[in-house]
Amino acid sequence: MALAKIRTIVLDCPAPHALAGFYAQVLGGEVKGAPDADWVDLFVDGLRLAFQRAPGFVAPRWPGGEHSQQIHLDLDVEDMEAREKDVLALGATALDLADNGGRRGFRVYADPAGHPFCFIRA
Incomplete structure (x- = not known):
């Protein structure tokens, strides 16, 4: 029996809305979140990718x-x-x-x- 189910895969980044937009162009889906938000979601094919602003982000x-x-x-x-x-x-x-x-x-x-x-x- 599984203990949990994946809800979201989150990527830290310096510009969440921009990175969500990149992945929306690659994967399709719908971006939800304001351009200046610290957290932006991309819903695609039943999956949720999220992009979280990370101050001091190092690639x-x-x-x-x-x-x-x-x-x-x-x-x-x-x-x-x-x-x-x-x-x-x-x-x-x-x-x-x-x-x-x-x-x-x-x-x-x-x-x-x-x-x-x-x-x-x-």
Whole structure:
């Protein structure tokens, strides 16, 4: 028997509304929260991602190191090359694109606040 159910996944960041907007463009969904709010929610496909203002936020570094990633999102995509162009245009940063001609099956990016996430070939 499970002890609990996940309600929300929360990412610390310097600008919650902006980061929620980035993920809304990547994942779809509805952003709820004022532009200057310290907490903003993104509701998408029955999930809730939240973005919390963190004074003194230090972006994670991938891979590991002094500021470990702590958490990352794995996102399925149908067309890796097309979605890569789209997400880079939205403000993501490429961290590791060496997927060995598609054999590895994933590529690593950072969102505008520096959180790593992966596109996984669906």
